[in-house]
Amino acid sequence: MFGRKSDIFFVGVALGAAALGLMTAHADYRIAGAGPSLMEKAALVERLELTDLCLFTDARYARHPSVADRHSAFQDSPMSAEHFPSGTVVLPPPHLCPQ
Amino acid sequence: MSLLERHRNIIDFALSSLGRRWKKNLALTLVYAFIVFTLASVIFFTEAVKREARAVLKGAPEIVVQRLMAGRHDLIPAGYIDILKKITGVGQVKGRLWGYYFEPSTGANYTIVASGDPPLEPGTIAVGQGVSRTLHAAVGDLIPLRGTDGAYVSFEVARVFSHASELVSADLIEMPAADLRALFGVPAGFFTDLTLKVRNEKELVVVADKIRRLLPDTRPILRDEILRTYDSLFDWRSGLLLVVFAGAVAAFIIFAWDKATSLSMDERREMGVLKAVGWKTSEVIAMKSWEGIIVSLTAFFGGILIAYVHVFFSSALLFEPVLKGWAVLYPRFQLIPHIDPYQVLALFFLTVVPYTVATVIPSWNAATVDPDSIMRL
Structure with a gap:
């Protein structure tokens, strides 16, 4: 099928580039079809006046980071170390960080 | 011989050379692809969450006003509503x-919110898919919740939020405001916090300033700040991402450094033979460059494609234990993919280029030495 070994390389690169193109096309297709789902979520957010995404449910400052207070990570005592795993993933919101 | 033909011949030889050491090169490509996969998965996941947050939280309250007491979020008196209404520009x-409820039987945390418009019937609730999964509850079932007085109150599930909305509703329990007050013991005349609508969006910052001056024990949070929270939530400085990035970058540096400083005896001898049979130094370097390009492009394409499938087809399965933490309830959501060409290009230049350069440097050193002395090694 391949006359030369370099043909394998060129075909491989072409396939890789085509796969990247397909990936982009798939992303565009999903974005185009995501309207109703996004609208449904946005409507729920507006109706229930929600402020955060439900990404983590173990610690309250990770469940609702945008309305967390400055001390919520140290709620048990000022010397209490951060102990929720999600706290290592989530940064404090910018409005609580010193400028 | 044309330039293209010459390079095709060099690529032919480079592929044969890679094939002679296929076990080592396969292992190298797999490790390299894994590093690209890790970095690309993190980039795809965080970018998709940020974009979805921006799209979904556009409807979040324009201003949330919290009352703080001793540094903690506290209930806010209903009397503050009249004070806030008097601020020029405030519409509503x-x-x-709202509050949190820990369910001891499942170990899950739920977020309970007061019913919006239209309100639910007293004694009924609407629950998210995560709540439904953990409690095995469907429409019509009764869910007992323990009140502040220790007594259990049963609520009938009137609705289960759709799977599509899980990213915002997985742990939600919506119930009538009066039931929520009774369950949590929130006294009449108090709310968890207040939300404001401002007539002119440009005045949001001015209104927030006025709130701070009028009610010094409160803290206004603007919608813009809520949106920026998700822009910076998975910032590279957040602990885990830093560890993932630092680990991947360190692995890549060690990997490239090893490549840059070591050339096996076989490879040196091969280069000596090539030079002895008439290859120019530039051709030997071109051959090694092509070897680097072949390995890195294979790893790049493989890593990035598997990362895409991992994040957008398997809901970032490998990240689940990390994101789940100690939570029993974990939302199952399908993120909407977004490919940022700038990020793909940055990943390409951060991985393919350094590796190729790292391959060329030792080759250049070896290729400039007298072939006779290399072959005698």
């Missing part, structure tokens, strides 16, 4: 009631 002020 509403009290929000």
Whole structure:
């Protein structure tokens, strides 16, 4: 099928580039079809006046980071170390960080 | 011989050379692809979450006003509503009631919110898919919740939020405001926090300043700040991402450094033979460059494609234990993919280029030495 070994390389690169193109096309297709789902979520957010995404449910400052207070990570005592795993993933919101 | 033909011949030889050491090169490509996969998965996941947050949270309250007491979020008196309404530019002020509920039988945390418009019937609730999964509850079932007085109150599930909305509703329990007050013991005349609508969006910052001056024990949070929270939530400085990035970058540096400083005896001898049979130094370097390009492009394409499938087809399965933490309830959501060409290009230049350069440097050193001395090694 391949006359030369370099043909394998060129075909491989072409396939890789085509796969990247397909990936982009798939992303565009999903974005185009995501309207109703996004609208449904946005409507729920507006109706229930929600402020955060439900990404983590173990610690309250990770469940609702945008309305967390400055001390919520140290709620048990000022010397209490951060102990929720999600706290290592989530940064404090910018409005609580010193400028 | 044309330039293209010459390079095709060099690529032919480079592929044969890679094939002679296929076990080592396969292992190298797999490790390299894994590093690209890790970095690309993190980039795809965080970018998709940020974009979805921006799209979904556009409807979040324009301003949330919290009362702080001793550094902690506290209940806010309903009397503050009238004070806030008097601020010029404020259109609507509403009290929000919400809280957290820990379910001991499942170990899950739920977020309970007061019913919006239209309100639910007393004694009924609407639950998210995560709540439904953990409690095995469907429409019509009764869910007992323990009140502050220790007594259990049963609520009938009137609705289960759709799977599509899980990213915002997985742990939600919506119930009538009066039921929420009774369950949590929130006294009449108090709310969890207040939400404001401002007539002119440009005045949001001015209104927030006025709130701070009028009610010094409160803290206004603007919608813009809520949106920026998700822009910076998975910032590279957040602990885990830093560890993932630092680990991947360190692995890549060690990997490239090893490549840059070591050339096996076989490879040196091969280069000596090539030079002895008439290859120019530039051709030997071109051959090694092509070897680097072949390995890195294979790893790049493989890593990035598997990362895409991992994040957008398997809901970032490998990240689940990390994101789940100690939580029993974990939302199952399908993120909407977004490919940022700038990020793909940055990943390409951060991985393919350094590796190729790292391959060329030792080759250049070896290729400039007298072939006779290399072959005698």
